[in-house]
Amino acid sequence: MSRIGKKVVVIPDGVQVTIEDQTVTVKGKLGSLTREFHPGVQINQEENHLSVAIKNREGNSALWGLTRSLLSNMVVGVSKGFSRVLEIQGVGYRAAVNDTVLQLNLGYSHPIDYALPSGVTAQVEKNVVVTLSGMDPETIGQACADIRRFRPPEPYKGKGIRNAGEYILRKVGKKK
Known part of the structure; x- marks a missing residue:
């Protein structure tokens, strides 16, 4: 079980997140970042946070924490840098x-x-x-x-x- 993957990514004020299929676009005051993620990972957006889940545990559990860290870096990058x-x-x-x-x-x-x-x-x-x-x-x-x-x-x-x-x-x- 991924301890990092379980944590949610909090979206600060002024940051917009758009999820289309496996492509995530994050826009903030410093600019925008776009990244396409592996199809074995599911990204969910609720009100002001993002959560990551894996679709099946066979071979994709290593991507759980990685995906969460990449999403967090995108959000921090467009807001603080x-x-x-x-x-x-x-x-x-x-x-x-x-x-x-x-x-x-x-x-x-x-x-x-x-x-x-x-x-x-x-x-x-x-x-x-x-x-x-x-x-x-x-x-x-x-x-x-x-x-x-x-x-x-x-x-x-x-x-x-x-x-x-x-x-x-x-x-x-x-x-x-």
Whole structure:
């Protein structure tokens, strides 16, 4: 039995949910999100909350909690939004934003221009703290992973791009 799937998703004021077959559209003050769900899951809407049920337990019970979490993320995304913070550490490493392009100087011979996906916005503070925000947590997470891949943190000096609050296990250098 799914403990997450049993919980209802509360729909806050200002958010509209439309269910057609297995396609759910959620509209809020930040925009709208649409997703098609697996046919083995049934989504019900009562007054101000959504509930999820599985049609048969064989093979579809794993989708119960997943569907509820995806619905919850859609509702939170259009009402409040999501954000992730990346920290850049290293001498001369910095970032800047021009429209929808994130420019990164990471110690290479050339600057790296990363085109932000649609629906994701970036803010740079102090040239080394990048905040990505938007409605869809999957898109934001993938953008963070793509940016981090340009210069992952290395274990000796700790230079590179890391998530905010991430601890990098440091190694001892060569002894003389």
